[in-house]
Amino acid sequence: MPQQIWTHPYMPNSAPENLKEMLDTLGIARMEELYENLIPEELRFHGELDLPQPLESEWELKEHVGGLLKKNIPCSRYTSFLGAGCYRHYVPALCDEIANRAEFLTAYCGDTYSDHGKMQAIFEYTSMMGELLDADVVSYPCYDGAQAVCSALRMALRLGQQEERDQLLVPDTMNPEIYSQLKEYTYGIAQLVRIPHDGTGGMDLQALEGALSPRTAAVFLENPSYLGGLQVNAAQIGRMAHGAGALFVVMPEVSSLGILEAPSAYGADITCGEIQPLGVHMQYGGGCAGFLAVAQEERLFQQIPTYLYGLCPTQNPGQFGWGRALNERCSHGSREKANEYFGTESGLWAIVAGVYLASLGPQGMRELGEHILQKTHYAIKVLSQVEGLQVNPFGGTPYQEFVVCFGPGGKTVAQVNRALLDYGIFGGKDLSKDFPELGQSALYCFSEITPASEIRRLAGALQEILGGGSHA
Amino acid sequence: MLKGRFQEARWEEPILMEQGSRGERGILMPAPEPEVVQVAGTVHDLIPAGLRRRQAPKLPEISQMQLARHYLRLSQETIGADLNIDIGLGTCTMKYNPKVHETLVRMEEMQELHPYQDEDTVQGILQVLYETQEYLKAISGMDAFNLLAGGGTQAIYSNVQVMRAYHRANGQGEQRDEVITTILSHPGNPGAAATAGYKVITLFPDENGYPDLEALRKAVSPRTAGLMITNPEDTGLYNRRIREYVDLVHSVGGLCIYDQANQNGLFGIARAREAGFDMCHYNLHKSFASPHGSQGPGCGAQGVVKKLEPFLPGPKLAFDGERYFWTDPGPQSVGKIHKFYGVPQVALRAYAYIRSLGAKGLRQVADLAILNNNYLLEKMTKIRGISLPLAPGVRRLEQARLSWEDLTRETGVTSDDIDRRIVDYGFQSYFSSHHPQIIPEPFTPEAVETYSKADIDDYVQAMEAISREAYENPDLVKGAPYHGALASQIDTRYLTDPKLLITTWRAYQKRKAQEE
Numbered sequence: 001m002p003q004q005i006w007t008h009p010y011m012p013n014s015a016p017e018n019l020k021e022m023l024d025t026l027g028i029a030r031m032e033e034l035y036e037n038l039i040p041e042e043l044r045f046h047g048e049l050d051l052p053q054p055l056e057s058e059w060e061l062k063e064h065v066g067g068l069l070k071k072n073i074p075c076s077r078y079t080s081f082l083g084a085g086c087y088r089h090y091v092p093a094l095c096d097e098i099a100n101r102a103e104f105l106t107a108y109c110g111d112t113y114s115d116h117g118k119m120q121a122i123f124e125y126t127s128m129m130g131e132l133l134d135a136d137v138v139s140y141p142c143y144d145g146a147q148a149v150c151s152a153l154r155m156a157l158r159l160g161q162q163e164e165r166d167q168l169l170v171p172d173t174m175n176p177e178i179y180s181q182l183k184e185y186t187y188g189i190a191q192l193v194r195i196p197h198d199g200t201g202g203m204d205l206q207a208l209e210g211a212l213s214p215r216t217a218a219v220f221l222e223n224p225s226y227l228g229g230l231q232v233n234a235a236q237i238g239r240m241a242h243g244a245g246a247l248f249v250v251m252p253e254v255s256s257l258g259i260l261e262a263p264s265a266y267g268a269d270i271t272c273g274e275i276q277p278l279g280v281h282m283q284y285g286g287g288c289a290g291f292l293a294v295a296q297e298e299r300l301f302q303q304i305p306t307y308l309y310g311l312c313p314t315q316n317p318g319q320f321g322w323g324r325a326l327n328e329r330c331s332h333g334s335r336e337k338a339n340e341y342f343g344t345e346s347g348l349w350a351i352v353a354g355v356y357l358a359s360l361g362p363q364g365m366r367e368l369g370e371h372i373l374q375k376t377h378y379a380i381k382v383l384s385q386v387e388g389l390q391v392n393p394f395g396g397t398p399y400q401e402f403v404v405c406f407g408p409g410g411k412t413v414a415q416v417n418r419a420l421l422d423y424g425i426f427g428g429k430d431l432s433k434d435f436p437e438l439g440q441s442a443l444y445c446f447s448e449i450t451p452a453s454e455i456r457r458l459a460g461a462l463q464e465i466l467g468g469g470s471h472a
Numbered sequence: 473m474l475k476g477r478f479q480e481a482r483w484e485e486p487i488l489m490e491q492g493s494r495g496e497r498g499i500l501m502p503a504p505e506p507e508v509v510q511v512a513g514t515v516h517d518l519i520p521a522g523l524r525r526r527q528a529p530k531l532p533e534i535s536q537m538q539l540a541r542h543y544l545r546l547s548q549e550t551i552g553a554d555l556n557i558d559i560g561l562g563t564c565t566m567k568y569n570p571k572v573h574e575t576l577v578r579m580e581e582m583q584e585l586h587p588y589q590d591e592d593t594v595q596g597i598l599q600v601l602y603e604t605q606e607y608l609k610a611i612s613g614m615d616a617f618n619l620l621a622g623g624g625t626q627a628i629y630s631n632v633q634v635m636r637a638y639h640r641a642n643g644q645g646e647q648r649d650e651v652i653t654t655i656l657s658h659p660g661n662p663g664a665a666a667t668a669g670y671k672v673i674t675l676f677p678d679e680n681g682y683p684d685l686e687a688l689r690k691a692v693s694p695r696t697a698g699l700m701i702t703n704p705e706d707t708g709l710y711n712r713r714i715r716e717y718v719d720l721v722h723s724v725g726g727l728c729i730y731d732q733a734n735q736n737g738l739f740g741i742a743r744a745r746e747a748g749f750d751m752c753h754y755n756l757h758k759s760f761a762s763p764h765g766s767q768g769p770g771c772g773a774q775g776v777v778k779k780l781e782p783f784l785p786g787p788k789l790a791f792d793g794e795r796y797f798w799t800d801p802g803p804q805s806v807g808k809i810h811k812f813y814g815v816p817q818v819a820l821r822a823y824a825y826i827r828s829l830g831a832k833g834l835r836q837v838a839d840l841a842i843l844n845n846n847y848l849l850e851k852m853t854k855i856r857g858i859s860l861p862l863a864p865g866v867r868r869l870e871q872a873r874l875s876w877e878d879l880t881r882e883t884g885v886t887s888d889d890i891d892r893r894i895v896d897y898g899f900q901s902y903f904s905s906h907h908p909q910i911i912p913e914p915f916t917p918e919a920v921e922t923y924s925k926a927d928i929d930d931y932v933q934a935m936e937a938i939s940r941e942a943y944e945n946p947d948l949v950k951g952a953p954y955h956g957a958l959a960s961q962i963d964t965r966y967l968t969d970p971k972l973l974i975t976t977w978r979a980y981q982k983r984k985a986q987e988e
Binding site: 004008010013019022032034040042044049053055058064071078082085088092096103107118120121131132143144146147181183188223232235258281284288289301308310316321327330331334335336337340346349351354357359371376397453 | 485550554586592667672807827831843850899926958959964
């Protein structure tokens, strides 16, 4: 055999007998004969790709990659107060069990007839999200919450196109990463107007009033805001948006919806957001997936750019099947005429989020929301006792997160967070770059698995760090 | 050897929303400590009145065993790539997803990482991401890579945004408002171009099956922003004149974007660099062996030449010789494309895959993928009623678009019928074609390198059997499936008539109540 063949476990036909039989069937002596006349010499790559030598045995590979990963310090080892769009909650063992099922993990775009179970699992996810969001139409998950916001607002722009509505009013406290993505996603077709916040961190209603116009396509609201505060004026903002003929687009925090109204209840036309908190591990941010939800109104759901899994009756009375509905909306169905591009997004996390919602049920979701709310307010009280901190400067009702300002203590967030590492603590997300007006501030996050004792330990650590005291 | 009498699990599971009963619990959540309740006060007082939920969400109330059983049954009604010879899903590169990768991905040191942790505490994963970018540079010949997009089409879109920013920076943003693509390129290409505001010009195949070069000559102009093209296209035909297409677009100032979602037949054989492309992307959940996860999460790796690097999305991953860290991508960057850093766990699997195979292994992947495909075609084209349209006599690389046109004409059985029938033989549904279908009654197999000769023979035998059925008893095939989890055909009006759309159980119940 002229070619040097490496018999590899992932390549059954690299075994000499298989290979010979196949070459013989094709009447060739070497595999290269199949393509050496197809690809012109000048387009061929010659030599060997500049890659490290293979780690041939599975053991070597596992040692090497596992060794690299062990350099990481996971949030299960340190205590983390990080959130800002990626949240650590308890992941029920059943969520992991189902996420790791090879049937789901290795399925792809098989549809109605080969993947009936997958289709049902996705439909059950959308059904449960429909209950949580009080919405009749829920999409297949998109890439992440940021894409969901971008698409929700492009939906609003398309709906406002006839009336030449090309402005999007967004809070100036908006998640800065999502804002960055939105800016480029609406480049050339929309003007983004940042509405300032009032003293409580909510959208300033007077400023909003002044900004609303016949050009407004949508008002966007995060509830709670990126900085953690619940938006008590949400319904009023929705009414104001509608009064100007604009749509109201809201991103809620899904973990809160066992205790808080779904945005549609206070006027949201499009609800969008992130499902990572629902049973998906953080995975350095890789556990994200987005949702879009609207009422059963054709003008709204026809604008959704990603899959809709539709329930269908079958020839068998009482038995359902599913398929992808209204595909002309999507680029797979109509190429450049589609609403927007889309592709392989985050199907597995929809199945897992479904397992999570069904595990918790209404009672579990209520307890989850209550716990997070109480933990957050407990933390405010505990941290407020630390000298040199300004805790929750906006007041109001934070959910899950609030701002902690280190200005009075004279240290930067970076310095504090470095010092906290020695205590085995990941301090809050540094806001000083994205929100310079807040000075040296950080966004601290709390959940049902942040023990009260760890919050007290954080307070003690901060006291020592800010007081200049040393520790062992 | 043809397996007889396959039967997929058929549990006829009721909808989860109809299971369980009031008060059942699936899991108990940790309760707040007494001091928390004492200090924080009651929930009732904490929630602003206007936001308090009046009606609890009507989620299922079901105990854990019953819930586990439900989902395990649904999993049994799903034919993942692990369970079948998944040769039918061409363009998707359904290769084996090594189990050791899953062991690694499930380590706490991966799963429990927060994206904003101090960089010193995530040096392991940062090294993995950085090195993966370096490897992809070598594999493609591009100068800069990032792994920020959450899937292939998002990487395509990211390339379009970079193209737009580049022309904008050159003062030609308004002038260059057209993108040229081909009808056999993935629909995400025109979709992404149009999303970014471009007018799309589509090239069709010439009489030899390659994108029409003369049509391209007519299409290029000072308005051309760029060309978005795949090679080989879904037909598996390698366009040997690709450099001419690229040069032509460059000659009018346009950029060339190479859709390399499927790179499987090209490892170590041909690169984007030698063909003159400015940008490319890889789907790490295809050729790089990360599982497809019921349609995601995936990862789209984006590669560009030097002059486009300043426009890439951020953040940028850097290495100073000792330490890996994220940096600002600079003032010309298009900003964010995905939350945080894309989908690192998919990149981790790609890293492990590249490390396990190295240059010689990857080259062999391409060789064997091409061998497998050609072996498959050799056998498949002998089946009655099937043909290989476009470019007769020219070999394909790693996949091919076949046609059942003859069989349909002679028996009335369509590709869609066969696609349902194949489930009865224990194979996953196959991929016919993207829309619009310019090849009649299409079918696009891809026998990747992880399938054995015996696997391919099995697959061919099943297709032979179905062809025979079509000629002898067409109604049998038309009535399929019989042995799937769902053994009756759906009423597809519910997928095409907006008035019949049902995406949630509550919408179904409302519809039913209206009808009664």
